Amino acid sequence: MFEDESETDDAFRALAEPRRRAILRLVATDELAAGEIAAAFDVTRTAISQHLTVLREAGLVSERRAGTRRMYRARPEGLDGLREFLDAMWSDALDVGRRLVEAEAAGDERTDVA
Amino acid sequence: MFEDESETDDAFRALAEPRRRAILRLVATDELAAGEIAAAFDVTRTAISQHLTVLREAGLVSERRAGTRRMYRARPEGLDGLREFLDAMWSDALDVGRRLVEAEAAGDERTDVA
DNA sequence: TGCTAACGTTAGCGTCAACTGACAAAAGGT
DNA sequence: ACCTTTTGTCAGTTGACGCTAACGTTAGCA
Numbered sequence: 001m002f003e004d005e006s007e008t009d010d011a012f013r014a015l016a017e018p019r020r021r022a023i024l025r026l027v028a029t030d031e032l033a034a035g036e037i038a039a040a041f042d043v044t045r046t047a048i049s050q051h052l053t054v055l056r057e058a059g060l061v062s063e064r065r066a067g068t069r070r071m072y073r074a075r076p077e078g079l080d081g082l083r084e085f086l087d088a089m090w091s092d093a094l095d096v097g098r099r100l101v102e103a104e105a106a107g108d109e110r111t112d113v114a
Numbered sequence: 115m116f117e118d119e120s121e122t123d124d125a126f127r128a129l130a131e132p133r134r135r136a137i138l139r140l141v142a143t144d145e146l147a148a149g150e151i152a153a154a155f156d157v158t159r160t161a162i163s164q165h166l167t168v169l170r171e172a173g174l175v176s177e178r179r180a181g182t183r184r185m186y187r188a189r190p191e192g193l194d195g196l197r198e199f200l201d202a203m204w205s206d207a208l209d210v211g212r213r214l215v216e217a218e219a220a221g222d223e224r225t226d227v228a
Numbered sequence: 229t230g231c232t233a234a235c236g237t238t239a240g241c242g243t244c245a246a247c248t249g250a251c252a253a254a255a256g257g258t
Numbered sequence: 259a260c261c262t263t264t265t266g267t268c269a270g271t272t273g274a275c276g277c278t279a280a281c282g283t284t285a286g287c288a
Binding site: 147148149159160163164166167181182183184 | 232233234235236237
Protein backbone atom coordinates (compact mmCIF):
# COMPACT_ATOMS: atom_id res chain seq x y z
CA MET A 1 0.00 0.00 0.00
CA PHE A 2 2.81 2.38 0.88
CA GLU A 3 5.33 2.87 -1.89
CA ASP A 4 8.46 2.78 0.26
CA GLU A 5 8.26 2.57 4.00
CA SER A 6 11.83 3.62 4.75
CA GLU A 7 11.68 6.67 2.49
CA THR A 8 8.39 7.70 4.03
CA ASP A 9 10.05 7.34 7.40
CA ASP A 10 12.89 9.59 6.26
CA ALA A 11 10.40 12.15 4.98
CA PHE A 12 8.57 12.27 8.32
CA ARG A 13 11.82 12.69 10.22
CA ALA A 14 13.03 15.35 7.82
CA LEU A 15 9.82 17.39 8.16
CA ALA A 16 9.91 17.21 11.94
CA GLU A 17 12.47 20.01 11.89
CA PRO A 18 10.78 23.43 11.46
CA ARG A 19 13.79 24.89 9.68
CA ARG A 20 13.71 22.14 7.08
CA ARG A 21 10.04 22.87 6.42
CA ALA A 22 10.94 26.54 5.98
CA ILE A 23 13.67 25.60 3.51
CA LEU A 24 11.18 23.43 1.66
CA ARG A 25 8.72 26.32 1.39
CA LEU A 26 11.51 28.51 0.03
CA VAL A 27 12.47 26.13 -2.76
CA ALA A 28 8.84 25.30 -3.53
CA THR A 29 8.41 28.48 -5.52
CA ASP A 30 11.95 29.10 -6.79
CA GLU A 31 15.07 27.09 -7.52
CA LEU A 32 17.68 28.53 -5.19
CA ALA A 33 21.40 28.07 -4.58
CA ALA A 34 22.61 26.75 -1.23
CA GLY A 35 24.08 30.15 -0.36
CA GLU A 36 20.86 31.98 -1.15
CA ILE A 37 18.96 29.59 1.08
CA ALA A 38 21.50 29.99 3.88
CA ALA A 39 21.24 33.79 3.63
CA ALA A 40 17.58 33.54 4.61
CA PHE A 41 18.39 32.11 8.03
CA ASP A 42 20.38 33.07 11.11
CA VAL A 43 22.37 29.84 11.29
CA THR A 44 25.64 28.86 9.66
CA ARG A 45 25.87 27.72 6.06
CA THR A 46 27.13 24.46 7.47
CA ALA A 47 23.85 23.83 9.23
CA ILE A 48 21.88 24.62 6.07
CA SER A 49 24.10 22.32 4.04
CA GLN A 50 23.38 19.49 6.44
CA HIS A 51 19.66 20.23 6.31
CA LEU A 52 19.80 20.13 2.51
CA THR A 53 21.55 16.76 2.66
CA VAL A 54 18.79 15.39 4.89
CA LEU A 55 16.10 16.76 2.58
CA ARG A 56 17.82 15.31 -0.48
CA GLU A 57 18.26 11.84 1.06
CA ALA A 58 14.59 11.92 2.03
CA GLY A 59 13.69 12.64 -1.61
CA LEU A 60 12.14 15.99 -0.76
CA VAL A 61 14.45 18.18 -2.88
CA SER A 62 16.39 17.77 -6.11
CA GLU A 63 19.97 18.93 -6.57
CA ARG A 64 21.36 20.43 -9.79
CA ARG A 65 24.96 21.62 -10.21
CA ALA A 66 25.58 24.85 -12.08
CA GLY A 67 29.24 25.80 -11.98
CA THR A 68 30.38 26.09 -8.39
CA ARG A 69 26.80 26.49 -7.27
CA ARG A 70 24.25 23.86 -6.39
CA MET A 71 20.64 24.63 -7.13
CA TYR A 72 17.87 23.11 -5.05
CA ARG A 73 14.21 22.71 -5.81
CA ALA A 74 11.31 21.08 -3.97
CA ARG A 75 10.27 17.63 -5.17
CA PRO A 76 6.54 17.28 -4.48
CA GLU A 77 6.58 13.53 -5.23
CA GLY A 78 8.63 13.11 -2.07
CA LEU A 79 5.51 13.98 -0.12
CA ASP A 80 3.45 11.14 -1.58
CA GLY A 81 4.12 8.88 1.38
CA LEU A 82 2.82 11.47 3.81
CA ARG A 83 -0.27 12.05 1.72
CA GLU A 84 -1.01 8.33 1.64
CA PHE A 85 -0.66 8.18 5.40
CA LEU A 86 -3.01 11.11 5.89
CA ASP A 87 -5.57 9.70 3.46
CA ALA A 88 -5.44 6.30 5.17
CA MET A 89 -6.01 7.94 8.54
CA TRP A 90 -8.94 9.87 7.18
CA SER A 91 -10.68 6.95 5.49
CA ASP A 92 -10.17 4.79 8.57
CA ALA A 93 -11.74 7.44 10.75
CA LEU A 94 -14.69 7.64 8.38
CA ASP A 95 -15.01 3.85 8.44
CA VAL A 96 -15.30 4.03 12.21
CA GLY A 97 -18.22 6.42 11.94
CA ARG A 98 -19.92 4.22 9.38
CA ARG A 99 -19.33 1.10 11.47
CA LEU A 100 -20.82 2.69 14.55
CA VAL A 101 -23.94 3.62 12.62
CA GLU A 102 -24.25 0.12 11.16
CA ALA A 103 -23.74 -1.51 14.55
CA GLU A 104 -26.46 0.63 16.05
CA ALA A 105 -28.80 -0.17 13.19
CA ALA A 106 -28.06 -3.93 13.31
CA GLY A 107 -28.60 -4.12 17.04
CA ASP A 108 -25.69 -5.79 18.83
CA GLU A 109 -23.22 -7.46 16.41
CA ARG A 110 -20.36 -7.62 18.96
CA THR A 111 -17.63 -5.38 17.56
CA ASP A 112 -14.66 -7.14 19.16
CA VAL A 113 -11.16 -5.68 19.18
CA ALA A 114 -8.04 -7.42 17.79
CA MET B 115 -3.38 30.53 6.41
CA PHE B 116 -2.29 27.94 8.95
CA GLU B 117 -4.71 27.45 11.81
CA ASP B 118 -2.13 27.15 14.59
CA GLU B 119 1.55 27.07 13.89
CA SER B 120 2.67 25.70 17.24
CA GLU B 121 0.16 22.85 17.21
CA THR B 122 1.13 21.97 13.67
CA ASP B 123 4.71 21.94 14.85
CA ASP B 124 3.79 19.55 17.65
CA ALA B 125 1.95 17.30 15.20
CA PHE B 126 4.97 17.08 12.90
CA ARG B 127 7.27 16.24 15.79
CA ALA B 128 4.83 13.68 17.14
CA LEU B 129 4.54 11.90 13.78
CA ALA B 130 8.30 11.75 13.35
CA GLU B 131 8.33 8.76 15.68
CA PRO B 132 7.37 5.53 13.84
CA ARG B 133 5.89 3.98 16.97
CA ARG B 134 3.59 6.94 17.45
CA ARG B 135 2.36 6.57 13.87
CA ALA B 136 1.70 2.89 14.60
CA ILE B 137 -0.28 3.83 17.70
CA LEU B 138 -2.23 6.34 15.67
CA ARG B 139 -3.12 3.70 13.09
CA LEU B 140 -4.30 1.42 15.89
CA VAL B 141 -6.68 3.95 17.39
CA ALA B 142 -7.84 5.14 13.98
CA THR B 143 -10.17 2.16 13.65
CA ASP B 144 -11.00 1.42 17.28
CA GLU B 145 -11.11 3.24 20.59
CA LEU B 146 -8.60 1.39 22.78
CA ALA B 147 -7.44 1.51 26.39
CA ALA B 148 -3.85 2.42 27.18
CA GLY B 149 -3.15 -1.13 28.31
CA GLU B 150 -4.54 -2.63 25.11
CA ILE B 151 -2.36 -0.33 23.07
CA ALA B 152 0.70 -1.17 25.15
CA ALA B 153 0.01 -4.89 24.70
CA ALA B 154 0.52 -4.46 20.95
CA PHE B 155 4.15 -3.42 21.36
CA ASP B 156 7.33 -4.81 22.85
CA VAL B 157 8.10 -1.75 24.98
CA THR B 158 7.02 -0.86 28.51
CA ARG B 159 3.63 0.58 29.31
CA THR B 160 5.54 3.61 30.54
CA ALA B 161 6.90 4.29 27.08
CA ILE B 162 3.46 3.92 25.51
CA SER B 163 1.98 6.23 28.13
CA GLN B 164 4.53 8.88 27.25
CA HIS B 165 3.81 8.44 23.56
CA LEU B 166 0.10 8.86 24.26
CA THR B 167 0.82 12.05 26.17
CA VAL B 168 2.76 13.43 23.23
CA LEU B 169 -0.03 12.48 20.82
CA ARG B 170 -2.67 14.04 23.07
CA GLU B 171 -0.76 17.31 23.51
CA ALA B 172 -0.33 17.44 19.74
CA GLY B 173 -4.10 17.13 19.34
CA LEU B 174 -3.79 13.85 17.45
CA VAL B 175 -5.76 11.68 19.90
CA SER B 176 -8.65 12.23 22.28
CA GLU B 177 -8.71 10.86 25.82
CA ARG B 178 -11.82 9.57 27.58
CA ARG B 179 -11.84 8.17 31.12
CA ALA B 180 -13.92 5.10 31.85
CA GLY B 181 -13.39 3.93 35.40
CA THR B 182 -9.73 3.25 35.97
CA ARG B 183 -9.17 2.94 32.23
CA ARG B 184 -8.40 5.65 29.72
CA MET B 185 -9.72 5.20 26.23
CA TYR B 186 -7.91 6.75 23.28
CA ARG B 187 -9.13 7.47 19.79
CA ALA B 188 -7.57 9.14 16.76
CA ARG B 189 -8.56 12.74 16.16
CA PRO B 190 -8.41 13.33 12.38
CA GLU B 191 -8.77 17.11 12.80
CA GLY B 192 -5.35 17.09 14.40
CA LEU B 193 -3.93 16.33 10.97
CA ASP B 194 -5.42 19.44 9.36
CA GLY B 195 -2.21 21.39 9.77
CA LEU B 196 -0.21 18.74 7.93
CA ARG B 197 -2.78 18.57 5.16
CA GLU B 198 -2.63 22.35 4.71
CA PHE B 199 1.15 22.18 4.52
CA LEU B 200 1.05 19.45 1.90
CA ASP B 201 -1.59 21.26 -0.16
CA ALA B 202 0.41 24.49 -0.02
CA MET B 203 3.52 22.69 -1.20
CA TRP B 204 1.62 21.10 -4.04
CA SER B 205 -0.04 24.28 -5.28
CA ASP B 206 3.24 26.17 -5.06
CA ALA B 207 4.97 23.50 -7.12
CA LEU B 208 2.22 23.73 -9.71
CA ASP B 209 2.58 27.50 -9.79
CA VAL B 210 6.25 27.02 -10.63
CA GLY B 211 5.34 24.79 -13.56
CA ARG B 212 2.82 27.34 -14.80
CA ARG B 213 5.33 30.16 -14.45
CA LEU B 214 7.96 28.29 -16.44
CA VAL B 215 5.49 27.65 -19.25
CA GLU B 216 4.43 31.31 -19.30
CA ALA B 217 8.04 32.49 -19.34
CA GLU B 218 8.80 30.22 -22.28
CA ALA B 219 5.71 31.38 -24.11
CA ALA B 220 6.53 35.06 -23.48
CA GLY B 221 9.97 34.64 -24.97
CA ASP B 222 12.68 35.86 -22.61
CA GLU B 223 11.22 37.80 -19.68
CA ARG B 224 14.32 37.38 -17.50
CA THR B 225 13.12 35.29 -14.56
CA ASP B 226 15.65 36.56 -12.05
CA VAL B 227 15.94 35.08 -8.57
CA ALA B 228 15.93 37.16 -5.39
C1' DT C 229 -10.40 0.79 55.58
C1' DG C 230 -7.81 -2.35 52.98
C1' DC C 231 -6.82 -4.34 48.61
C1' DT C 232 -6.32 -4.61 43.61
C1' DA C 233 -6.27 -3.02 38.82
C1' DA C 234 -5.13 0.38 35.41
C1' DC C 235 -2.43 4.45 34.42
C1' DG C 236 0.32 8.42 34.84
C1' DT C 237 4.70 10.60 36.61
C1' DT C 238 9.52 11.21 37.92
C1' DA C 239 14.54 10.37 37.84
C1' DG C 240 18.21 8.64 35.46
C1' DC C 241 20.63 6.77 31.48
C1' DG C 242 22.07 6.15 26.69
C1' DT C 243 21.66 7.76 22.07
C1' DC C 244 20.70 10.71 18.30
C1' DA C 245 20.31 15.15 16.15
C1' DA C 246 21.42 20.15 15.37
C1' DC C 247 24.78 23.47 15.62
C1' DT C 248 29.58 25.70 15.24
C1' DG C 249 34.38 26.15 13.60
C1' DA C 250 38.14 24.63 10.81
C1' DC C 251 39.45 22.31 6.66
C1' DA C 252 38.97 20.33 1.89
C1' DA C 253 37.16 20.24 -2.80
C1' DA C 254 35.50 21.94 -7.28
C1' DA C 255 34.83 25.52 -10.80
C1' DG C 256 35.96 29.98 -12.95
C1' DG C 257 38.59 34.14 -13.74
C1' DT C 258 43.12 36.84 -14.40
C1' DA D 259 49.77 28.84 -11.75
C1' DC D 260 47.23 31.67 -8.39
C1' DC D 261 43.36 33.34 -6.17
C1' DT D 262 38.46 33.78 -5.19
C1' DT D 263 33.86 31.98 -4.85
C1' DT D 264 30.74 28.51 -3.58
C1' DT D 265 29.89 24.57 -1.31
C1' DG D 266 30.46 20.10 1.13
C1' DT D 267 32.73 17.41 4.96
C1' DC D 268 34.76 16.30 9.59
C1' DA D 269 35.37 16.61 14.66
C1' DG D 270 33.38 18.08 18.86
C1' DT D 271 29.84 19.98 21.98
C1' DT D 272 25.25 20.70 23.66
C1' DG D 273 20.40 19.76 24.08
C1' DA D 274 16.48 16.83 23.13
C1' DC D 275 14.31 12.31 22.85
C1' DG D 276 13.05 7.52 23.89
C1' DC D 277 13.51 4.01 27.07
C1' DT D 278 13.40 1.60 31.79
C1' DA D 279 12.52 1.09 36.78
C1' DA D 280 10.42 2.70 40.90
C1' DC D 281 6.80 5.38 42.88
C1' DG D 282 2.34 7.95 43.13
C1' DT D 283 -2.62 8.27 41.87
C1' DT D 284 -7.35 7.19 40.86
C1' DA D 285 -11.34 4.10 40.61
C1' DG D 286 -13.78 0.12 42.01
C1' DC D 287 -14.86 -3.63 45.34
C1' DA D 288 -15.22 -6.30 49.83
